[in-house]
Amino acid sequence: MMDEHFASGNSQLHRRNPKVKIIVAIAFITVVAVTNNFTVATVALIAAVLLISFAHLAPGSVAKRLLAVNSFIVFLWLTLPLTYGGEQTIRFGSIALSQEGIHIATLITLKANAIILALIALLGTSTIAHLGHALDSLGLSKRLCFLLLFSYRYIFVIHNEYKKLSRALKIRCFVPATNIHTYRTYGYLFGMTLVRSWNRASRVHQAMLLRGFNGQLIPLDTKTINRNDYFFLATSLLLTFVLAILPLF
């Protein structure tokens, strides 16, 4: 039910302690998120690509995630160059493209892809139970950990219920059109998805309670921090720091 297929693997990154990976991810993402520097964004993307190659993940699955993110970015490319304005423009006949707009769209593209790749490489390679446990031992409040774990957990439940219902529509030859029947059907579909997910979620929660669950997910194999983890942490933080001060050179 829980889709964690990036988490199964035995690469160097899979074997790193989740706590260490969370710290590195936070540092890297913070640096990339706040930068306005073109070089920093480019180097960050290269670093992220390198990182993901260490994780030995199926390229197809990674590409699919990237496609999802970049389909949003397409909208930026459609709007920013046309609307951003600014002094310098590039003219194509009657269309004026803002150079600053293009610059910003490029920067966002680089940053978004670097961040998503780093997230997949660092956090995708641990199971949610391990990450939750790591966050907990890093001092995040128990309630927040719980909330995080379960929102992740139930997104799949909701998605599954939605898939089941829309399959039921399809086998009864439902073809969407712009009419009241379609809107009403979509209304039902939406409503039923929520109701059924709610019911299912509470049944799963009951199953967990019956098995002694008391608010804390305990991972089956405890991860200890070893020398490789310290090495990875030190190198990654150093490189991230270099990335951050790159504009000073």
Add this chain to the structure above:
Amino acid sequence: MLELKNVRYTYPGTDQPILKNLNFEVADKRIGLIGANGSGKTTLFHLLIGLLNPDEGELLLHGQPVTTKETLRALRKEVGFLFQSSDDQLFSPTVIEDVAFGPLNLGFPPEEAREIAVKTLHNLGLTGFEERITHRLSGGEKKLVALATILSMQPKILLLDEPTNNLDPKTRSRLIDILKGLDQHQIIISHDWDFLSHTTTILYEIAHGHIHRCEEDHVHVHRHVHKAGDHPHHHQHSS
């Protein structure tokens, strides 16, 4: 050991009680529970394990009322509940994690929890299933793994809600063998008469909100040949 005393239960938002004046004690080792769809069998299980609270009456474990969080925990350690739908019961990504979930919550260290899980799977003939993804198992495999997740907590009483649903004849007879080999008290809800005749010795029926014990000779094996004869069926001329 486990007992419901003078219990009445009404679902919120409805006015008719589903169960009333109900007295039921898990005294015998193998109890079958029958009743029409919607008669309240699953509701009875939910009351027995404290998922639902009765409007009236009480739930007793070893003679002590189950009211506090601690007694509820003790109850749930002693009683294992196999859901009608295994999809609701399995929630971890891999089989081993799901089976070890209970032992971990009971406070076993991870290595021991893993050992218990591996052993439980082995006893059910599920060796090699450890790393399988739970939501990609077949219906019958899910049912057996769900049973493993409960047995790994070493309960003393098993509540089984329609365990033979969607099982093919082979898996079904495998389940019969497994249940016969288990030492626990078992209460089995089923519409499958033949299954009950193999696995239980005493039969209760729920009807019109009441529970009553059936005649001794109600459970019997009838051996004869006709199409789909191993399926639950009624005889025209009843004995």
